[in-house]
Each structure stands twice: as structure tokens, then as C-alpha cells.
Amino acid sequence: xxxxxxxxxxxxxxxxxxxxxxxxxxxxxxxxxxxxxxxxxxxxxxxxxxxxxxxxxxxxxxxxxxxxxxxxxxxxxxxxxxxxxxxxxxxxxxxxxxxxxxxxxxxxxxxxxxxxxxxxxxxxxxxxxxxxxxxxxxxxxxxxxxxxxxxxxxxxxxxxxxxxxxxxxxxxxxxxxxxxxxxxxxxxxxxxxxxxxxxxxxxxxxxxxxxxxxxxxxxxxxxxxxxxxxxxxxxxxxxxxxxxxxxxxxxxxxxxxxxxxxxxxxxxxxxxxxxxxxxxxxxxxxxxxxxxxxxxxxxxxxxxxxxxxxxxxxxxxxxxxxxxxxxxxxxxxxxxxxxxxxxxxxxx
Numbered sequence: 001x002x003x004x005x006x007x008x009x010x011x012x013x014x015x016x017x018x019x020x021x022x023x024x025x026x027x028x029x030x031x032x033x034x035x036x037x038x039x040x041x042x043x044x045x046x047x048x049x050x051x052x053x054x055x056x057x058x059x060x061x062x063x064x065x066x067x068x069x070x071x072x073x074x075x076x077x078x079x080x081x082x083x084x085x086x087x088x089x090x091x092x093x094x095x096x097x098x099x100x101x102x103x104x105x106x107x108x109x110x111x112x113x114x115x116x117x118x119x120x121x122x123x124x125x126x127x128x129x130x131x132x133x134x135x136x137x138x139x140x141x142x143x144x145x146x147x148x149x150x151x152x153x154x155x156x157x158x159x160x161x162x163x164x165x166x167x168x169x170x171x172x173x174x175x176x177x178x179x180x181x182x183x184x185x186x187x188x189x190x191x192x193x194x195x196x197x198x199x200x201x202x203x204x205x206x207x208x209x210x211x212x213x214x215x216x217x218x219x220x221x222x223x224x225x226x227x228x229x230x231x232x233x234x235x236x237x238x239x240x241x242x243x244x245x246x247x248x249x250x251x252x253x254x255x256x257x258x259x260x261x262x263x264x265x266x267x268x269x270x271x272x273x274x275x276x277x278x279x280x281x282x283x284x285x286x287x288x289x290x291x292x293x294x295x296x297x298x299x300x301x302x303x304x305x306x307x308x309x310x311x312x313x314x315x316x317x318x319x320x321x322x323x324x325x326x327x328x329x330x331x332x333x334x335x336x337x338x339x340x341x342x343x344x345x346x347x348x
Contacts, residue, residue, distance in 0.1 A: 003241075003244055004037040004116060004238075004241040004242060005035075005036075005037050005038075005116055006116060007038075007114040007115060007116050007140070008037065008038040008114045008115065008116050009114075010114055011113065011114035012024070012034045012114070013034070021034055027074075029072065033072040036070060036071050036072040037070075037071045037072070037116040037117060037238065037241050038071065038072050038073075038074060038113070038114065038115050038116050038117075039066045039071045039072070039073050039074070039115060039116065039117040039118065039119060039234065039237050039238075040073075040074055040075075040076060040109060040110045040113065040115035040117070040118045040119070041059050041062050041063055041066070041073050041074065041075040041076070041118075041119050041121070041234075042076060042077075042078060042106045042109070042110075042118060042119065042120040042121065042131060042134070043055055043056060043058075043059035043075055043076065043077050043078075043121055044077070044078055044079075044080045044102070044120075044121060044122045044123065044124070044127040044131070044147075045059065045077060045080075045121075046077075046079070046080045048080050048081065048082055048085075049080060049081075049082035049084065049085065049124055050150065050187055050189065050190050050191065051080070051082070051123040051124040051147060051150075051190075051191065051192045051193070051199060052080045052122075052123050052124055052127070052147060053190050054147065054190035054191075054221055054222060055121050055122075055123060055147050057227075058121050058145060058147060058226065058227070058230040059075050059121055059230075060075075061227050061228075061230035061231045061234070062119045062121065062145060062230045062231065062233055062234040063075055063234065064231050064234065065119075065230065065231035065232060065233060065234020065235045065236075066119070066234035066235070066237060066238065067234075068231075068234075068235065069234065069235040069237075069238035069239075070238055071116075071117070071234075071237070071238050071241075073119075073234065074113070074115065076109050078101075078102050078105040078106055078109075078127070078130075079098060079101060079102060079105065079127075080098075080102075080124050080126075080127050081094060081095060081098045081124075081126065082124065083095050083124075083125050083126070083198075084159050084193065095125075095126060096126065096274075098126045098127075098130070099126040099127075099129055099130040099133070099275075099278070100130070100133075101130070102126065102127050102130030102131065102133075102134065103130045103131075103133035103134040103137065103282070104134070105134075106118070106120060106130070106131060106134030106135070106138075107134045107137050107138055110134075110138050110140065111138065115140070116140065116141070116241060117140055117141040117142060117237040117238070117240065117241050118135055118138065118140060118141075118142040118143075118237070119142070119143050119144075119145060119230075119233050119234055119237055120132075120134065120135055120142065120143075120144050120145070121144075121145040121146075121147060121230065122144070122145075122146070122147060123146060123147025123148065123191070123192045123199060123221070124147075124192060124199055125197075125198040125199055125202075125271065128144075128146070128199065128202040128203065128206065128275075129202060129275035129276075129278060129279055131144055132144060132206060132209075132211060132251075132279045132282070133278060133279055133282040135211070135247050136247050136248075136251060136279060136282035136283040137282055138247075139246045139247050139248050139283075140246060140247075141237055141240035141241045141244070141245060141246055142211070142237065142240070142246075142247055143211065143212060143213065143233040143234075143236045143237050143240070144206050144211045144212045144216075144233075145212060145213075145216060145229060145230050145233045146192075146203035146206070146207075146212060146216050146217050146219070146229075147190075147191065147192060147221055147226075148190075148191050148192065148219050148220050148221030148222070148223065148226045149191050149192055149194055149199075149200055149218070149219070149220060149221060149312070149313040149314050149317065150187065150188070150189065150190065150191030150192060150193065150194045150221060150314070151188055151189060151191065151194070151220065151222075151314055152188075152194055152312050152314060152315075153185050153186035153187055153188050153194075154185035154186070154188070155185075156312075157182060157185065157186040158186055158187070158193060158194040158195055158306065158312060159186060159187060159193050159194075159197075160193075160195060160197075160306065160307050161182060161186050162182055162183050162186050162187075165178075165179050165182045165183070166179070189221075189222065190221045190222055191220065191221030191222070192221070194306070194312040194313055194314060195305055195306030195307050195312055195313065196266050196267055196268050196269065196303065196305040196306060196307070196308075196309075196313065197269055197306075197307065198269045198271045198272075198275075200217070200268075200313045201263050201266070201268035201269040201271065201272050202269075202271075202272065202275060203216065203217035203218075204217040204218070204259075204262050204263055204266055204268065204322050205259035205260075205262065205263050205268070205272055205275075205276060206259070207262075207322060208255075208258045208259040208261070208262040208263075208322075208326065208335075209250070209251060209255045209256065209258065209259045210250040210251070210255050210258075211247065211250060211251065212233070213229055213232055213233055213236060214323055215229075215321045215322065215323050216229050216233075217321070217322050218313065218316055218317045218320075218321025218322045218323070219317060219321070220314055220317055247283060248283055248284075251279070251280075251283045251285065252285065253280075253285050253286065253287070254336035254337065255336070256276060256279075256280055256285060256287050256291075257291065257295060257336060258335045258336055259272075259276060260272075260276065260291065260292055260295045260296075261295055261299050261329060261334050261335055262322065262325070262326060262329065262335075264292075264295065264296050264299045264301065265299055265300065265301060265302050265303065265325060265329060266301075266302075266303045266305060266322075266325075267301045267303050267304075267305055267308050267309065273289055273292055277289070298334075299334060302325070303316070303325070
């Protein structure tokens, strides 16, 4: 790993940096850690929303993965807001702005602290593209981990079931008691909104893009698979550091076209247009809405997922997730090149 400490060496090497090292001993560094590549774990954990309430545990798993692979992990946090909570209020004006704040904060911490690589963990509408924009700007070996999808609520409900119930209550089709029964059971625990809404759409896009490990987009939030995904992501960053593979090597125009192809096939959220164009801009790839139109003219919608369909992401997980679908698209000549960037072949 001759070049794996490109940034951290400038922060902690030499007698002149003794004060910097002194400040790191109390946060868990040992003498030998100063010779290891440092990997920042950008956690979007908060109790603001169920999408992110478990991500601190996934950050711990990523830390284990980094450390076991020979690096030194450092966990830090950034913000998260919830569209689902703020929708219809003045708070929604902050929603898209938060994406830029998240990207700025990840870029700021990583660049300031001299981290050599990054694992970013997100699970909500704006922190996911925000993470990718930050990683793109930094252009240091990086992996994204999706926080995972939520389980269905009682009677196969989810957050949109609550919005629909509000409409029924406004029309006097249900009572206040019936509305309360739906709202109190539709979201049973940690994880991102259960249909092919923005979070699951962006997770699928990021996986097809090559910035997360295979099937990271289609795992339950609380599962052994998601814990393993997080620890393996930590290991993967050390592999990228060894090979000096950066986001600019992965997030190519062809990779963005793969992402668009997959989300169209899944019937994903149109918010992907907004976010993928911003992500492409951050990595200096020319992507426009015309690319979505061009690709969409030749790609079928195959999935029957909410909100347009019947099923939830957790049910797609049960039949193998996005990976079989991407293999089918690859065999049909609808995806560019290998299914995943070759960086993952020894880790998938």
C-alpha cells in the first residue's frame, strides 16, 4: 500500500505533527495506527427518522471491516432530514438544501482530517445523493452503504398507506380511530420507506453505478446481510486504496446509463433525475434529462413495486434482490460492460 496514506501522512507523520497525534490518542488511536491508512466512516445516523435510526450500528460494522483489513477507521456524523415528516409544512423548504449541506459536511471533514478513503452510509432521500456528491468531489477511494429497506407494516401498509388514509379521512370514508390504527402500525421499525420511493430508487441506482457492493440496495435494514454489507464495505475501501481506484474511475457516463436503466426497469422515483444529474455534475460527467428520455424509450418497466405496483422492496429482497434483474439486463445487452465494476469481483 505504497500510496495508501496519501492524505493522512501529511496530517500525522513526522515530529512536527506530534500535536496532531496527541489529539488522536484519546479517541482510540494506538502508536501503530498512525502508519495505517485512515478511513472516514460518514454516518448519517440520527433519531430524526426511522430511515436512519439504525445506521450507527452499521457504522460500527464498517469500522470493524476497515480495521480488520489493515486500516484505521474514524466514525463521524452528518445531518439528516425527513421529507416524509416535513412534507406539507414550511420545513420542506429545507429538504433539497440539506442535500448540499450533507455533501459539504462530508467533504469538509474528510479533507480537513486527511482521511485516505471513505465509507458513507445513508438511508434517506437527500442524504444518499448528498453522500455520493461528497464522495465525488473528494475523489478518494470510497464505498457507499445503503441503510436498507423497512419491513411492511400491519396489513401490508407503508408510509403511502398513511397518506392515502388521510385522504379517506378527509372524505369521511374512515374514522379518526381507523386513521390512528393505520398511522401507528404502518411503519414498524428501522429502514427506508418500503416501496420504490426515492431511497430505494437511489440505492438501486448507486449499486448499478458501481459505488456500492453487489445487492447493497436490496437488503433489509435489520439483517445479517446488511451487517455483512457494511463490514465488507470497510474491507473494500482498503482494496480500492491498494489499487488507487477512485470515484472518477467508477462513476463514468456508462455507469450512469446503467443506473438509469435499472431504475426505469424498477419503476423508480422521478426524483432520480434530479439527483443523478447533480451526482454526475459533481464528478464532471455530462448527464441531462435527455439521457433519461433516450434510455427510457428502449427499457421496459418489469417490476411491480409500490407506489405504482403491488409489492414492497422487502419482497424483492426475498426473491434475490436487484442482482438477478441486473444479470438479465446485462444478458439482454441493456447494461454496459460487466454487471459490476471489476473492483468488486474478489469481494462479491
